[in-house]
Amino acid sequence: MRISIFGLGYVGAVTAGCLSSRGHYVVGVDVHEQKVGDFNNGIAPIVEPGLDELLKSAKEKELLRATTDYADAVKDTELSIICVGTPSAPSGALDLQYVRTVAGQIADAIKAKNSHHHVVLRSTMLPGSTRSIVDEKLKDAVDSGLADIFYYPEFLRESTAVKDFEVPSLAVVGSVDGSRPPENLMNDLFGTYGEQGTPACVVNWNTAEMIKYACNAFHAAKITFANEIGRVGKQLDIDSKVVMHMLCEDKRLNISPYYMRPGNPFGGSCLPKDVRALTDKARTTGVHIPLLENLLSSNERHLQSLLSLIEATGKREAVILGLSFKSNTDDLRESPMVDVAQYLLGHGYDVRIYDPALNLAALVGANKRVIDVRMPHLAKLLQGDIATALGKDGVVIAAQKSSIDDLKPHVTENHHFIDVNGWTELQELPSNYEGFCW
Ligand SMILES: NC(=O)c1ccc[n+]([C@@H]2O[C@H](COP(=O)([O-])OP(=O)(O)OC[C@H]3O[C@@H](n4cnc5c(N)ncnc54)[C@H](O)[C@@H]3O)[C@@H](O)[C@H]2O)c1
Known part of the structure; x- marks a missing residue:
């Protein structure tokens, strides 16, 4: 495929390198002249193990170029991936200004090109964002049949991003109504996840957006959990590294899909009692554990x-x-x-x-x-x-x-x-x- 990638930061640069290594022709787009210059010289604009080699090899095969000219990039490709930043506004709200700008630029370029174009949003955005950006910027292109839009969240981790791209821990693609994207996109872009090569899950835009937040909130909760167990353990003279290592040994109840469905509040003779006892012990030994302390009130x-x-x-x-x-x-x-x-x-x-x-x-x-x-x-x-x-x-x-x-x-x-x-x-x-x- 011929693919343009908007935003050559951590996500965009890795995506560009990995897609070109699979034989796709990639045009990178960024407002940052130096990033574009580095890219055109086959140099990674960020530090990420394995990326330099991918970009150099793609450059040699003439499968990669970069530009600041968005119209030229859209004209030269059949699909655009948006990977620009979505920082926090001072209020803590999500700032979508870069996504909006790029979506508007792509809409103008599609109109000028006047032929069909796929648009894939990859930046992390709250549920409802794809809908509002489409309504605001891409409605004419969609209504006239010139564009279809997918939300495809990114799950890579910096420092192992190339490996994560090759074998993602999860692949989810959102379409407007949850219907399956065209087969060539499923095969060439959205692909599979996990060691078994499970095909990407297909859901609607809002669900795909929410999955990314659910994953990150869960990761944050896991880290906080391990840290709180660590703090209580230290106070009681216990090595919590050992405790958490053993916790991970139970693959049936602890590291598994168990207890991971929304539904009944928890109850029974163990969970409430044991959470109460642990938080009470922490309190009496002077350790503050807000995550665990708030489990019962949640x-x-x-x-x-x-x-x-x-x-x-x-x-x-x-x-x-x-x-x-x-x-x-x-x-x-x-x-x-x-x-x-x-x-x-x-x-x-x-x-x-x-x-x-x-x-x-x-x-x-x-x-x-x-x-x-x-x-x-x-x-x-x-x-x-x-x-x-x-x-x-x-x-x-x-x-x-x-x-x-x-x-x-x-x-x-x-x-x-x-x-x-x-x-x-x-x-x-x-x-x-x-x-x-x-
Ligand atoms: N970094 C990660 O590990 C990671 C992982 C998963 C998801 N994400 C999400 O992916 C998105 C991108 O993250 P990142 O870390 O790659 O951001 P980044 O800040 O490293 O890169 C964003 C790039 O977009 C460019 N840009 C801004 N406006 C532009 C425009 N109008 N046209 C073209 N380029 C423009 C910037 O110059 C910059 O190079 C964010 O929404 C982030 O939350 C990041």
């Missing part, structure tokens, strides 16, 4: 947002599917759904509960105390069969999955399901469907 906020969703339905009958803290257990200790039931009862709702794993007569010990102390009337609320639990109307809080076939015959148009746990089959029912956080 969880509490999450529960509050579920209660608001329930109230917003306007229903006065509430059906809770699953009272224990997760499926296939009768453990009620710190179950968020016990809080939900209690809140709804206290606010005058007619509450019905269905939980096939729960046998009140068999509850003992601490688990029984939850019921005796917090919900002495539970026996009256628990329904033995799904039909009675559902009734004919009400907001159904689906906290646990069960059999959709058992549910289906009893659901009416008057039911409003709130899917707390990612049970997508609920969308097939005649009732209203609402995802808790999707």
